[in-house]
Amino acid sequence: MHLQQTSELPSVHSCPPSSCAYPISCLTFSTCVHSPSSSIPFSIIARTRLKQVKATLPPQSSLFSVQGEVATPTQQFTELLRHARMLFGAGLGADTLPIFTHIIRSTFPLRWTTSDTDPLLPHLAIVDADLSQALQSCQEEVAAGFVQSEDEIASAKASLDELCRALEESRCLVETWEGEFCFDRGHFAAEYWRSTL
Numbered sequence: 001m002h003l004q005q006t007s008e009l010p011s012v013h014s015c016p017p018s019s020c021a022y023p024i025s026c027l028t029f030s031t032c033v034h035s036p037s038s039s040i041p042f043s044i045i046a047r048t049r050l051k052q053v054k055a056t057l058p059p060q061s062s063l064f065s066v067q068g069e070v071a072t073p074t075q076q077f078t079e080l081l082r083h084a085r086m087l088f089g090a091g092l093g094a095d096t097l098p099i100f101t102h103i104i105r106s107t108f109p110l111r112w113t114t115s116d117t118d119p120l121l122p123h124l125a126i127v128d129a130d131l132s133q134a135l136q137s138c139q140e141e142v143a144a145g146f147v148q149s150e151d152e153i154a155s156a157k158a159s160l161d162e163l164c165r166a167l168e169e170s171r172c173l174v175e176t177w178e179g180e181f182c183f184d185r186g187h188f189a190a191e192y193w194r195s196t197l
Contacts, residue, residue, distance in 0.1 A: 098162070100127070104170055112179060138160075139193060153197075
């Protein structure tokens with residue numbers, strides 16, 4: 001996530017909940033160069049606001065549009081990925097794991113090629129990169145002590161296990177039609193973190 005530097009103070013505003021599928025994704029943050037003392041309260045506010053809203057996962061079939069043999073992401077895919085980025089960008093990586101699991105599973109019926117002209121490949125590469133960042137955010141979240149209670153740790157482990165299962169299922173499915181597995185970075189990061197959590 002690239003943050004634009006500006007001289008303005010941080011501001012948060014949102015659109016009416018009824019105007020979009022993910023109310024929290026309408027939050028916009030104007031960032032500035034500030035001292036650590038001012039960044040701590042802002043990060044806490046951001047985490048609190050994001051924790052208050054739980055995204056309703058759309059049907060997996062709604063994330064991609066298939067025309068013949070060509071699959072392309074839909075608006076629902078874009079909004080869901082934007083919401084995940086908002087979460088792990090605020091240090092809530094663990095909350096994104098069910099979202100990425102959902103996205104990975106939505107690709108199970110799809111087929112793609114290794115051709116540079118396949119419109120789906122860049123989007124799968126973005127999912128892989130975002131998943132890697134989300135997992136890094138998870139590790140930092142645990143290291144910072146934001147995930148402490150037994151219930152929180154158990155929930156994070158369960159979400160991570162489910163994500164790893166989805167990634168392994170995806171890899172096996174792609175092998176059956178001799179395709180290219182597109183989530184190598186995320187798969188490696190997830191399995192590594194699971195071995196250390």
